[in-house]
Amino acid sequence: MASALPVSSADVREAAARLEGVVRRTPVLTSRTLDALVGAEVFVKAENFQRMGAFKFRGAYNAVAQLPPELLARGVAAYSSGNHAQATALAARELGTSAVILMPEDAPRSKREATAGYGAEIVTYDRYSQDRTALGRALAEERGLALIPPYDHPHVIAGQGTAALELLEDTGPLDALVVPVGGGGLIAGSAVAATALHPGIRVIGVEPEAGDDTKRSLESGVRVTVPVPRTIADGQALPTPGEITFPVNQRLVDGIALVSDAEIVAAMRFAFERLKVVLEPSGATALAALLAGRVENPPRRIGVIASGGNIDSRRFAGLVTG
Amino acid sequence: MASALPVSSADVREAAARLEGVVRRTPVLTSRTLDALVGAEVFVKAENFQRMGAFKFRGAYNAVAQLPPELLARGVAAYSSGNHAQATALAARELGTSAVILMPEDAPRSKREATAGYGAEIVTYDRYSQDRTALGRALAEERGLALIPPYDHPHVIAGQGTAALELLEDTGPLDALVVPVGGGGLIAGSAVAATALHPGIRVIGVEPEAGDDTKRSLESGVRVTVPVPRTIADGQALPTPGEITFPVNQRLVDGIALVSDAEIVAAMRFAFERLKVVLEPSGATALAALLAGRVENPPRRIGVIASGGNIDSRRFAGLVTG
Numbered sequence: 001m002a003s004a005l006p007v008s009s010a011d012v013r014e015a016a017a018r019l020e021g022v023v024r025r026t027p028v029l030t031s032r033t034l035d036a037l038v039g040a041e042v043f044v045k046a047e048n049f050q051r052m053g054a055f056k057f058r059g060a061y062n063a064v065a066q067l068p069p070e071l072l073a074r075g076v077a078a079y080s081s082g083n084h085a086q087a088t089a090l091a092a093r094e095l096g097t098s099a100v101i102l103m104p105e106d107a108p109r110s111k112r113e114a115t116a117g118y119g120a121e122i123v124t125y126d127r128y129s130q131d132r133t134a135l136g137r138a139l140a141e142e143r144g145l146a147l148i149p150p151y152d153h154p155h156v157i158a159g160q161g162t163a164a165l166e167l168l169e170d171t172g173p174l175d176a177l178v179v180p181v182g183g184g185g186l187i188a189g190s191a192v193a194a195t196a197l198h199p200g201i202r203v204i205g206v207e208p209e210a211g212d213d214t215k216r217s218l219e220s221g222v223r224v225t226v227p228v229p230r231t232i233a234d235g236q237a238l239p240t241p242g243e244i245t246f247p248v249n250q251r252l253v254d255g256i257a258l259v260s261d262a263e264i265v266a267a268m269r270f271a272f273e274r275l276k277v278v279l280e281p282s283g284a285t286a287l288a289a290l291l292a293g294r295v296e297n298p299p300r301r302i303g304v305i306a307s308g309g310n311i312d313s314r315r316f317a318g319l320v321t322g
Numbered sequence: 323m324a325s326a327l328p329v330s331s332a333d334v335r336e337a338a339a340r341l342e343g344v345v346r347r348t349p350v351l352t353s354r355t356l357d358a359l360v361g362a363e364v365f366v367k368a369e370n371f372q373r374m375g376a377f378k379f380r381g382a383y384n385a386v387a388q389l390p391p392e393l394l395a396r397g398v399a400a401y402s403s404g405n406h407a408q409a410t411a412l413a414a415r416e417l418g419t420s421a422v423i424l425m426p427e428d429a430p431r432s433k434r435e436a437t438a439g440y441g442a443e444i445v446t447y448d449r450y451s452q453d454r455t456a457l458g459r460a461l462a463e464e465r466g467l468a469l470i471p472p473y474d475h476p477h478v479i480a481g482q483g484t485a486a487l488e489l490l491e492d493t494g495p496l497d498a499l500v501v502p503v504g505g506g507g508l509i510a511g512s513a514v515a516a517t518a519l520h521p522g523i524r525v526i527g528v529e530p531e532a533g534d535d536t537k538r539s540l541e542s543g544v545r546v547t548v549p550v551p552r553t554i555a556d557g558q559a560l561p562t563p564g565e566i567t568f569p570v571n572q573r574l575v576d577g578i579a580l581v582s583d584a585e586i587v588a589a590m591r592f593a594f595e596r597l598k599v600v601l602e603p604s605g606a607t608a609l610a611a612l613l614a615g616r617v618e619n620p621p622r623r624i625g626v627i628a629s630g631g632n633i634d635s636r637r638f639a640g641l642v643t644g
Binding site: 027048049053110269272273276277278309311312313314316317318320321 | 349370371375432591594595598599600631633634635636638639640642643
């Protein structure tokens with residue numbers, strides 16, 4: 001008998017109840033043009049419309065909300081140069097506590113400002129000479145703060161899974177679900193939720209070509225580390241799958257599709273011009289895989305998670321004209 | 323006793339019934355950041371998500387659908403370099419007839435392709451040497467086609483008004499409604515619908531500074547013609563108010579706010595970065611008026627029509643980096 005996974009579909013349902021009225025129930029977008037191009041009915045879960053602009057708020061809130069009251073009162077910490085920073089800062093504010101976020105000195109000003117705008121204290125480090133994991137742990141220990149990991153925690157994974165749960169509630173049964181993979185939290189939670197509802201559903205992960213650590217790891221059966229990926233999909237520029245997310249994905253994910261940076265930009269442009277929505281590079285990879293024909297034998301009804309939309313208009317301009 | 327207007331709120335309600343299941347019921351977007359910046363509760367009716375990317379489909383469909391069967395069977399014609407071309411082409415296809423669209427030779431390729439993609443025949447003219455109104459009439463007469471005007475027709479106006487009707491159904495009573503003004507069809511229909519539901523509502527039009535013909539006309543009490551406006555808001559680059567729209571707006575519109583091109587770009591950037599949606603310049607003018615403080619004494623609950631999102635990603639890139 002297979003051992004129990006660290007996250008169950010009941011955990012995802014409980015997370016959904018906890019998040020109700022706190023997260024935004026994001027819309028599911030459809031497009032006749034998209035359907036015609038893909039040759040399937042495609043349902044896009046638009047997590048770019050989530051609070052703070054990405055699905056990350058779901059997992060961060062679900063984790064912070066479950067801290068024991070005495071820990072919660074002391075505050076939380078996180079290290080991230082990206083969406084998890086804003087997610088943790090906003091979750092802390094919503095739950096009436098404080099957050100300290102460790103960010104690289106050269107993080108984009110817009111992300112620092114957004115994080116500070118949610119009331120978090122920002123501590124910077126030099127990403128070239130300092131180890132953020134060690135620094136984060138030291139900071140959390142020193143101040144007695146709970147460290148909220150970006151993906152490798154059952155509460156974070158269960159929270160992320162609510163995105164797929166909402167999608168399936170809105171669409172009914174789907175034949176496949178296509179989900180971006182960075183550390184693997186979103187796809188792990190989504191796979192738990194989706195396969196519990198529809199055991200036959202194909203769950204397909206999407207990684208940038210340069211960061212195919214999960215694909216390699218699934219193929220070899222052990223967690224493989226690749227060189228730090230150079231890709232425009234900064235939310236997926238991770239070199240190795242998570243310790244907790246990987247076994248879940250090993251059990252429930254059917255395969256990984258890879259997309260190039262050019263295919264990601266084409267999908268961002270398609271989202272802009274045809275769907276009229278803004279996706280950041282990592283938020284567009286699942287759509288890119290479908291549009292570029294990287295999902296083999298696409299079945300009839302396909303769900304796609306468009307995971308985030310935090311991109312500066314000038315960076316977007318550079319990508320679409322570059 | 324005031325004379326009857328050419329469009330009644332019953333016409334708008336009938337249009338809504340006719341359009342049900344044909345137009346998309348577009349979402350109403352809200353943002354805490356926007357509310358904080360404006361100092362009001364703001365509800366954005368996102369017509370960029372309408373079929374073919376703008377509110378124009380509402381009016382075109384409502385007009386084409388009411389043609390007598392023998393006229394409908396012969397086909398329709400329109401002249402437009404912009405959204406009305408696509409709107410008429412799509413309405414004709416939906417209603418099982420053909421469309422001939424007169425477009426300037428130098429119309430953007432994307433707009434020509436989109437219009438042709440809906441099955442329309444495109445006839446081009448030289449916008450510098452030929453008069454499109456005369457050409458359009460000649461073409462329609464020669465082929466026996468019904469000419470669908472872009473704004474100056476009661477059926478078109480009633481169709482456009484369904485945007486405001488849907489918004490108010492979703493939000494409940496509003497204190498003000500802010501609407502872009504080009505030929506005046508959208509605001510005329512919206513004002514008819516809104517003032518019938520909530521007689522106290524303030525209806526505010528927004529024009530680009532360079533194209534303030536409606537503002538001048540309302541101030542002087544007669545239709546004034548200005549030089550052809552030079553503005554990025556191409557959907558509002560009209561020199562004079564409509565013959566049929568103007569008397570409606572004279573009766574029901576409370577005032578006109580003007581916005582600069584720079585304010586329009588700032589609003590497009592805000593929509594992109596904070597709302598995660600794509601607005602074309604004309605689609606962003608009502609939002610721009612609010613963000614730039616051009617609406618005096620903003621009341622508590624304000625509806626805004628974001629009228630369209632048809633902009634090429636490269637043109638957007640040029641505007642936000644220019």
